[in-house]
Amino acid sequence: MMRESELKKKLRNGEVVSLVFLESTHPGTAETLALAGCDIICIDNEHGCFSSEQISNTARAITALGKAAILRTTCCDPNVIAHYMDCGLSGIFATMVKDAKACQDVINGVKFAPVGKRGVCFNSRAAHFGMHGMSVEDYLNWCNDNTVIMVDVECVSAIDDLDNIIALKDIDVVHTGMWDLASAYGHYGHPEHPEAKKINDDAVAKIIEKTGICCAYAPDADAVPDVIARGFRMINLGGEYDFIANHVKACQAKIDEYNAALKQA
Template sequence: MSDFRQKCLGGERLIGTFAAVPHPVTVEVTAAAGVDFLCIDAEHSQIGRELIENLIRASDVHRVPAIVRVPGHAPESIAGVLDAGAAGVLVPRVSTAAQAKAAVMATRYPPLGERGVGPGRAAGYGYRIPDYLKRANDEILLAVQIETAEGLAKVEEIVAVEGVDVIFIGPGDLSVSINALGPEGAKKLEAAILTIAKAARAAGKAVGIFRPSPDDVGKWRDAEITFYLIASDTMFLGAGVASAVSAARSA
C-alpha cells in the first residue's frame, strides 16, 4: 500500500484516468504513461470481479495506485475489490447521507466500519492479515460520486459524513439529472459543480471530477478541485488512432 490517500487528503493535485479495457496489458501501458493513479471501471465497462485482481496487479507493476469504481453500493462488491488489493473505491450514485455512511461501513474495518476480514491478496492471502489490519483504515481511499439531483440537494448532509475522503463529481449523469444538457445548460451545470465543490471543501473533503479531456482542468483551480479522472483508456485509444489516421491522410 502507499501514501495515496494522504496525498488526496493533503490537497495534492492528482491526475488519473479510467481503465475500461478488460485486459492487463492496457492497464500496464497506461500506468507506465505517467498517471498518478488509475480507476478501474467496473460500473460502465465489461470488467467482472474475477478480472479486477489481475488489472490491479498490472497497475502494481509500475507502483501506480489502482482504485475501482464499483458497480453499486453492495458491501460485497466493495469488499471484493479491496481484498484484491485496490487502493480504494469510487462508489457511484451516492445521493443521501445514509448511502455515504453505508459506503464507509463497507470500506473500513471495525471499529470505524463493518468490513469483514478475509484472506485475499491485499492481506497476503491470509499470511499478513495483522499487518494489513493495522494499515487498511488509514490507507484505503473512499470516494463517493455525486451525480444526481437528489445528491446535489443533499450535498451538505453527504459531505458531513465522517470517513468519506473524496467527493467526486460526475458531470455527465448530473447534467441529465438536473436537466442541464447541451450548451444551454452549461451555466446551470457549472453552478451545480461549484455548489458541490464548495460544500465539500468547507467540510474538509477533497474534491474530484471527471473531464473528457485535459483542456479545461485549469478552469477548476479556483474551486479547489484536485482529484481528476481524465477520459479513459478507450477514449485515449480512439483519439490517438483518429489523430494518426488524419495526419497520415493529409501527409
C-alpha cells in the same frame, strides 16, 4: 510487506493527483497507464465489464507498480464492496450514491471495525494471502488507514444531502457528475444549461470549501494548469480509449489533409 498508500500521502499533503479510467480488461493496459505515472487507475465496472478475476488481476498489475487501483461501481452494498476489496483493490469509487446513508454503506464495505463493518479475511489477495507480516490489529488498522473512498454526487437526492455526505470523514473524495446531474434536473445532455451549471458549480464550490479536494476533467495537457488554478486537486485525464482515438484521429487528419492536397495537385 504491505506498502503505504502513496495516494493517501499525496492527498494528505495537498498535492494534485491524476486519475484515468480503464475499460480494457487486459492487465497490460493497466500496467501501461501505471508506468506512465498516473496516480489512480480507476477500473471502470460501471460502464465497463470486469469479472472478479479480472478485477483481481488488474489490481495486481497496478498495485505492483505502486499506483492506486480504484474500482468504479454503482453498487453500495457493503457485502459486495467487501468482496471487491478482498480482490486487492486500493479503494472504491461509488457512483450514483443517493445520500449519506449510501455513502456510509460504502464505508462499511471498505473499512474494518471500528470504522466500518467489512468482514475479516486473512487469506485473501488483499491480505497478501496471510503473509502480510503484521499482527492482526496492525493489519486491520493499516487497511483502514490506507484504503481510499470516493463517491460521485450525480442525482437530486445526493445534492439535497450534500452537507451530510461531505461531513463523513472517511470519504476521501467527493466528485460531481455534471452530465448525470444535468439529466437529473431535466436538462438531458446539456450540462451547460444555466440551472444545471449552477447546481454543479455550487456543489463543487461547497466540496472544495469543506474538504479541499474535488475532481475535474482535463481534455488535454494544456488544460491541466487551468483546472488546477480553479482549485481542483484531482485531475481526470479521461480513459484509455479516449487516448487511442484522439491520437489516431489527429494523425489521420494530417494524412487526409496531405492526400486531399495531392489530389488537387
